[in-house]
Amino acid sequence: MSPVVQGIITIILGVGGCAAYFYASNLVLDKVIFPPRNDDHGRNINRANIVRPWLFVAPAIFFLGLYLVYPVVGSFFRSLYNRSGNTFIGLGNYTQMFSEEGFRVALFNNILWVIFVPASATFLGLLVAQLTDRLKWGNIAKSLIFMPMAISFVGASLIWKFVYANNPDIGIINAVRDFFGLNPIDVLQIPFWNNFFIMFILVWIQTGFAMVILSAALRGIPEETIEAAIIDGANPFQIFFKIKIPQIAPTIVVVWTTITILVLKVFDIVYAMTGGNFDTEILPSYMMDYMFRDDGRATAVAFVIMIIVTPVMVWNIVQARREMR
């Protein structure tokens, strides 16, 4: 059966199945299990209303539980076993991994990524948001800078492969070097700095995200605070740094952490640009090297990523609970 037909059937079955499930389960609950009849009338309605929320959330809980909660535990246990999965080796995968040069390079690069990408994207996003705030063509400019958000990481990597290409007739960087009489240079092979050329691709993608959120935050600042500052004689830079920034600080933190989380997931860019060669490996791409080959090692890397993410997760939950009260 062709995948297209499969896909169409899946949509029909999936959507139809979901609709049927919700409709039928509600019907069964109201008419069969707790029918509002006779002397049990009131009690049955209450009982049905206690059960009903669970009918609504059950499919979602199934997906969340099986595909996101269970794997955290499952990955951890798998990481305690060896490559073939039948011998318990405790933290063997972890100790082995930490003693290897490749993992340490990936960890070090990942730290670079986690510092550089969120910082640059947030900074550039804030810069663009502020600069375009009062421009007539600000919305067009924002739209164009936002555009890379729609492009896949693989597509973006290809776009930048053109820019970084060694051939001065393809790569614009080397064309500029050529113009000044310099020899072409493969920026993806410069030790250490090649990481920054790869990171910039993600900055290029994520600046739009930061810009959109921060731009909305800037718009949300009460005008009176700015007017008061102007009357007190503040110059534009003082207004920006002393009035606006403190008021949008919480949003900056949100943007920063969101991009940080994303950085820990993206393996595509390194994979497409260098395949992890020339010391550009990061944890997600390092994990993919072991995926399909050594599940023990792969899950151990995944769990390291999970541990790095955990503080953000806890902080998010605390924030959400505080907001709900």
Add this chain to the structure above:
Amino acid sequence: MDNIAGQKSGLSIATNLSVIALVLIWLIPTIGLAVSSFRERAQISETGWWRAPFSVEQAYRISPDPEGAYQDGDQWVLEGNLFDSSEDASGQGTVSGFGITSRAPGAAEPGMIYARYEVQVIEPDGEQDDTNIEIAYAEGEEPVFPDVDEDGNTVVQDIPPIFDRSLQVMQNGDFVYRDADEIDRGPSVYITAAQPPEFTLDNYDQILTSDGMDRAFINTLTVSIPATVIPIVVAAFAAYALAWMDFGARGFLIAMVVGLLVVPLQIALVPLLTLHQEIGIGQSFLGVWLAHTAFGMPLAIYLLRNYMIGLPRDIIESAKVDGATDFQVFTKIVLPLSFPALASFAIFQFLWTWNDLLVAKVFLPSNADSWVMTVKIADDLLGSRGGDWGILAAAAFVSIAVPLFVFFAMQKYLVRGLLAGSVK
């Protein structure tokens, strides 16, 4: 606020200039890709895409048909037009140089005569030998032979050189070829021609017909449509329950959703692939749909719940007073009102599943029939067609065309979703 104190016009110019600069930096790489994908492949490797509107100097080897050669004295002559004789070089080109060797395809300027003579030379060790020498000279003049040839041998001037062949090419491609021997096969002549910029759909044609990108495109579509639609249905019900139904575990479930928003996908890969293999799904489209549905679930619930809880309480409560069940309230009131949030999430999920490489690599079979476009580009084209920039550009453009369209068509919803989706 434009003209009040605190705003300086100098600052405004600086602002405009810096925004222009930033927009250009952001746009140039994508424009380069788009332009390259439409260029003729030989031209891509000759000049950078930023020179695409200008003509490209290219060298051609042409072998005109020997038909129509005639004898003129002791020489045979072939006349004609080089552009007519070659498919490669046809078109509106202008000859900028020509030659008779591949070493120097553009040795002579149009209108000149370029001839080969056999001359006698004295080699440095004193030996006399014959060698060929090529000379360009203007029409009506006599060739002047150099004292020393290319290899540093002394040319003997008093022995008359023997004519071998000559070529004259005009700017429009007309040529006169003379040979000391009878012309029975097409002579090899070379021209460099400034080809006008050539834009073509050949690259697209090739990847879509012979390189299998059409298959990958359909696979991507097949992955992303069900993976966008199904989570919406599942999440909408859950979001309603978490927003408007009162039950004990609600707070806990909301916290769980918020926590799961940031769980890295990597952690799910190995256990779920193992699970899929154990229950018989294996690596298949069904597996990808399930995985995408689940991975999109936290954001879907979070976005939709945030939106639904902002709906006016009066409407929902009065409906309930009128006797509507939760199921009716949900389908008849909340769902239609939540359209903007549903659209936001649908765009997110569509872009994410369309652009995804990781989930497709892990949960789909690794044969060419099941490749989605990202896998096709990253695992196949970048390796096998690494230097073929025209093909790569066209492939990338095919893969980003749909997301770009969705992006520009529904930017409003995307922005709205982003604003609602970032944890505050």
